[in-house]
Amino acid sequence: MRHVLFGLLFFTFLPGFRTADELENSQKCRKAFVYKSEALALNETIELCFDTAGIPSKYKAEVNMPVCDDTLCANVVLVFYWDLAGHYTGFDTIPGKPLTKFDHQEFAKEDYQKMDQILKDRNSMLRILEKGDLIDKTVKMKAKTVDAVTGATPATVKNAVVEGAVYSSFTLWHFVNGTIQNELAAYTMSQYSDTILRVMLESRNYETQLFALRQMNDDDFRQHANLIFSILGHSSPLINAYIIAKLPLPFSNQEINKKFISRFPELDDYSKSIFIDRITGEDSLIPSLLPLMISQIEHLDNRQLALISASWRKYGLPGYSELFD
Amino acid sequence: MMMMKKIFVAAFIMLIGIAEINAQSILIEAESFTDKGGWVVDPQFVEQMGSPYLLAHGMGKPVKDASTAFSVRKPGLYYVWVRTKNWVPGNWDAPGRFKLLVDGQKLERTLGLNPEWNWEFAGEIQLGKGTKQISLQDLTGFEGRCDAIYLTMDESEKIPSEMAGLKKWRSNKLGEPIVPEKNEKYDLVVVGGGIAGCAASIAAAEQGLKVALIHDRPVLGGNASGEIRVHTLGIYGKFERIIKMLDTEHYPNGSPAALKEDQRRMDNVRQYKNISLYLNYRAYDADARHSKINSVDARHTSTGELIRFEAPLFVDCTGDGWIGYWAGAEYSYGREASSKYGEDWDAHGLLWSPETPDKMVMGSSVLWRSENAGKKVGFPEVPWALDVANNYAAKNGEWQWEFTRNDLSQIDDAEHIRDHMFRAIYGSFYNFKNPTAPSSNTDQALTDTPDWQKKQEHADSLQLQWVSYLLGKRESRRLIGDHIYTFNDVRDNTRFEDSVVFENRAVDVHYQINLLDADQPDFLSEAMFYNTRQYIVPYRSLYSKNIDNLFMAGRNFSSSHIGLGGPRVMLTTGQMGAAVGVAASLCIKYNVNPRAIYASHLEEYLGLIESQK
Numbered sequence: 001m002r003h004v005l006f007g008l009l010f011f012t013f014l015p016g017f018r019t020a021d022e023l024e025n026s027q028k029c030r031k032a033f034v035y036k037s038e039a040l041a042l043n044e045t046i047e048l049c050f051d052t053a054g055i056p057s058k059y060k061a062e063v064n065m066p067v068c069d070d071t072l073c074a075n076v077v078l079v080f081y082w083d084l085a086g087h088y089t090g091f092d093t094i095p096g097k098p099l100t101k102f103d104h105q106e107f108a109k110e111d112y113q114k115m116d117q118i119l120k121d122r123n124s125m126l127r128i129l130e131k132g133d134l135i136d137k138t139v140k141m142k143a144k145t146v147d148a149v150t151g152a153t154p155a156t157v158k159n160a161v162v163e164g165a166v167y168s169s170f171t172l173w174h175f176v177n178g179t180i181q182n183e184l185a186a187y188t189m190s191q192y193s194d195t196i197l198r199v200m201l202e203s204r205n206y207e208t209q210l211f212a213l214r215q216m217n218d219d220d221f222r223q224h225a226n227l228i229f230s231i232l233g234h235s236s237p238l239i240n241a242y243i244i245a246k247l248p249l250p251f252s253n254q255e256i257n258k259k260f261i262s263r264f265p266e267l268d269d270y271s272k273s274i275f276i277d278r279i280t281g282e283d284s285l286i287p288s289l290l291p292l293m294i295s296q297i298e299h300l301d302n303r304q305l306a307l308i309s310a311s312w313r314k315y316g317l318p319g320y321s322e323l324f325d
Numbered sequence: 326m327m328m329m330k331k332i333f334v335a336a337f338i339m340l341i342g343i344a345e346i347n348a349q350s351i352l353i354e355a356e357s358f359t360d361k362g363g364w365v366v367d368p369q370f371v372e373q374m375g376s377p378y379l380l381a382h383g384m385g386k387p388v389k390d391a392s393t394a395f396s397v398r399k400p401g402l403y404y405v406w407v408r409t410k411n412w413v414p415g416n417w418d419a420p421g422r423f424k425l426l427v428d429g430q431k432l433e434r435t436l437g438l439n440p441e442w443n444w445e446f447a448g449e450i451q452l453g454k455g456t457k458q459i460s461l462q463d464l465t466g467f468e469g470r471c472d473a474i475y476l477t478m479d480e481s482e483k484i485p486s487e488m489a490g491l492k493k494w495r496s497n498k499l500g501e502p503i504v505p506e507k508n509e510k511y512d513l514v515v516v517g518g519g520i521a522g523c524a525a526s527i528a529a530a531e532q533g534l535k536v537a538l539i540h541d542r543p544v545l546g547g548n549a550s551g552e553i554r555v556h557t558l559g560i561y562g563k564f565e566r567i568i569k570m571l572d573t574e575h576y577p578n579g580s581p582a583a584l585k586e587d588q589r590r591m592d593n594v595r596q597y598k599n600i601s602l603y604l605n606y607r608a609y610d611a612d613a614r615h616s617k618i619n620s621v622d623a624r625h626t627s628t629g630e631l632i633r634f635e636a637p638l639f640v641d642c643t644g645d646g647w648i649g650y651w652a653g654a655e656y657s658y659g660r661e662a663s664s665k666y667g668e669d670w671d672a673h674g675l676l677w678s679p680e681t682p683d684k685m686v687m688g689s690s691v692l693w694r695s696e697n698a699g700k701k702v703g704f705p706e707v708p709w710a711l712d713v714a715n716n717y718a719a720k721n722g723e724w725q726w727e728f729t730r731n732d733l734s735q736i737d738d739a740e741h742i743r744d745h746m747f748r749a750i751y752g753s754f755y756n757f758k759n760p761t762a763p764s765s766n767t768d769q770a771l772t773d774t775p776d777w778q779k780k781q782e783h784a785d786s787l788q789l790q791w792v793s794y795l796l797g798k799r800e801s802r803r804l805i806g807d808h809i810y811t812f813n814d815v816r817d818n819t820r821f822e823d824s825v826v827f828e829n830r831a832v833d834v835h836y837q838i839n840l841l842d843a844d845q846p847d848f849l850s851e852a853m854f855y856n857t858r859q860y861i862v863p864y865r866s867l868y869s870k871n872i873d874n875l876f877m878a879g880r881n882f883s884s885s886h887i888g889l890g891g892p893r894v895m896l897t898t899g900q901m902g903a904a905v906g907v908a909a910s911l912c913i914k915y916n917v918n919p920r921a922i923y924a925s926h927l928e929e930y931l932g933l934i935e936s937q938k
Binding site for chain 2: 125236237238241245
């Protein structure tokens with residue numbers, strides 16, 4: 001209930017804010033497992049949450065953790081969310097427990113937003129930094145309210161952290177992007193179903209889509225061909241290309257092959273290239289798939305056309321001169 | 326005399342049926358012009374389009390005319406053809422238009438209109454006997470290009486346009502010998518004067534070898550040179566003294582501070598009496614028989630002079646692995662499947678290494694910068710650039726300005742890649758100069774007005790100061806050695822018995838940002854870093870597996886795509902060069918091939934390396 005109230009009061013500036021209705025729904029959660037980390041001094045209950053249709057949608061954990069080496073900052077108390085593949089998706093604050101910076105200054109709106117961005121950046125500098133890299137010990141800053149000093153932030157680190165909350169940024173990044181991901185993913189696998197597969201394939205996070213695609217064998221691809229075609233062309237180039245490389249081509253049903261070929265115009269440049277490379281480069285695909293490319297000729301650029309025609313000639317398919325000369 | 330050498334005037338008798346026509350023709354290579362004005366010689370794409378050419382690289386301001394003299398022996402009416410290219414065909418005026426003036430007379434047709442490299446008809450002109458002047462007049466400042474000019478009295482002459490026929494025809498017209506008549510002999514021939522090639526030359530010269538260093542530019546340094554301006558990164562390993570003669574300060578990439586470093590580097594290399602420096606010579610062939618290279622042939626990028634270099638040992642520091650390629654060395658290109666060498670890394674998954682192999686190697690960069698002119702300066706309309714830049718706006722470009730595509734080869738499509746970067750740069754700069762004003766009926770327009778004006782004033786005063794026209798390449802062919810360096814060698818911090826190159830820098834592999842979102846610009850990349858303890862490249866990655874007397878140093882050393890991610894920076898490639906130079910001296914001493922240094926002289930070799938500090 002407190003989240004509902006908090007959402008209503010503060011929704012304009014919190015990164016993970018939801019409408020009241022959504023929050024209501026997001027409350028349908030149940031305990032999944034307990035996450036323990038000695039390094040982070042954590043022992044936390046992780047909950048799996050469901051949408052209105054009762055379909056698993058995300059993980060949630062309310063966490064109270066120390067982030068500092070010294071006494072200059074308060075514990076972080078937040079509710080974190082991850083998707084079913086274990087990718088961090090956002091956090092909510094808890095009333096009366098704002099995040100604080102150096103000197104106990106409370107986070108401003110921009111600080112919350114920046115923290116959310118930092119935690120979502122899987123390629124953050126924080127990945128390769130060690131805690132010792134965070135503070136330039138040669139520069140000391142005098143705290144106004146506490147009788148202590150702390151180091152300044154080196155220039156190279158500044159962009160990767162919320163200024164004045166360097167340890168929080170570092171610790172939280174390693175928490176939400178750390179070993180917990182594997183445990184969340186493992187739990188999802190223990191509950192795996194076609195429903196979960198669909199939720200993950202339709203995710204807007206490419207890594208979550210990839211997680212689901214990696215669970216699929218050739219039979220799964222055949223069985224879910226229509227679902228796969230529905231995301232092929234609407235996903236990131238990386239995922240589109242991955243699907244094209246993994247599909248068990250050709251399908252025995254030529255109608256399904258046609259459906260596959262008809263996705264070509266929807267693709268991005270990278271996956272188009274992988275598409276052309278595959279259907280012109282694999283002997284077993286030439287008889288059934290290459291002729292279908294005739295339907296796509298108007299969508300081919302000169303390079304693609306040259307590859308198709310070269311392959312057409314190489315494999316002696318009929319009608320070369322009428323089509324390409 | 327030089328003039329006669331540079332411009333070859335040929336007379337030909339052609340037989341057509343039984344009739345004998347005595348026609349005169351004159352072929353002038355644009356790169357041989359004695360006064361290049363503001364045009365620059367571009368030799369980067371010789372293997373694809375056939376010749377170095379002149380480029381009107383004016384960053385939007387027409388460059389000064391290039392001109393040269395030529396001699397007419399037979400007076401009469403000449404038909405004038407120019408080999409050129411419209412580098413961005415489309416529904417706009419071709420960006421690189423220019424005119425030709427002969428004997429002070431402007432020829433009728435505007436040039437630079439063909440969609441591909443080909444001969445364009447410039448017009449006809451009556452010429453008397455004697456010395457005449459010919460000039461190229463740039464009309465746009467936007468990368469017009471001229472390969473050659475051909476004047477013929479035969480109206481119906483067919484000039485070859487396809488590569489093989491053109492090559493033969495050109496050699497014939499220029500009266501080039503089939504093999505170079507000039508022959509030079511050295512102990513070691515190093516091809517490519519980037520940091521690796523320079524270090525190899527110095528290390529070998531210090532051990533007493535007579536070295537030829539062949540480089541296709543007027544300055545040494547490759548990606549570190551003032552022409553490309555990437556700063557050197559990495560550590561010095563065992564070769565601090567040598568590499569410090571060649572490296573750069575850690576200024577921002579693209580900084581003009583690179584020019585000062587060029588001078589220092591040139592002076593340092595020139596002090597070695599036994600390094601013969603062949604600047605502006607580009608290698609074009611290697612003669613190899615029975616797995617051994619006998620000679621490398623090179624052509625001067627302006628005069629066309631040919632030289633054959635013979636040596637018992639060669640070093641391929643060309644970056645694109647050309648010497649190995651011509652000699653038949655095994656090489657790889659593209660990204661291996663992560664399973665091939667076990668190079669996957671969960672942190673970045675598919676961005677790091679694909680599950681199925683592809684050709685999406687790291688891209689090439691074109692660095693650029695603008696400056697405050699202190700007054701309002703305009704910038705031309707660039708409609709031909711905007712479908713690359715879209716609405717991206719920028720005023721300079723660092724290493725992230727990088728382009729690669731699965732269907733483009735960093736070698737065969739290099740001109741397309743460079744030109745794509747030109748469009749990205751000119752379009753983004755145009756956008757920066759012409760920011761879109763916030764719509765006047767929004768609150769934002771009211772509150773943003775002072776900022777908005779400031780932004781416009783800042784943009785108004787900017788002008789392009791420098792745009793490279795040379796590609797700063799990261800990855801293409803990787804020649805295969807006895808050891809293929811992979812991510813496992815980094816991850817495991819493998820200690821080799823033939824450890825010669827040492828590095829601490831995080832492995833850094835790039836991906837194009839539009840891989841994750843197709844709406845993002847296709848000319849920008851991001852880096853993924855793998856932090857690690859010291860990693861080591863073994864000597865066995867620095868000589869060819871199947872060409873017995875070929876070393877390689879630099880980005881074309883023996884590695885996988887991911888393996889290249891760490892050691893590809895220039896202090897590391899400098900270490901490779903120096904290690905190879907030292908090894909070459911032992912090869913000469915014992916009259917053996919590179920592999921024998923590992924097999925039979927390793928202790929002496931490592932001792933010699935230790936003594937380099």
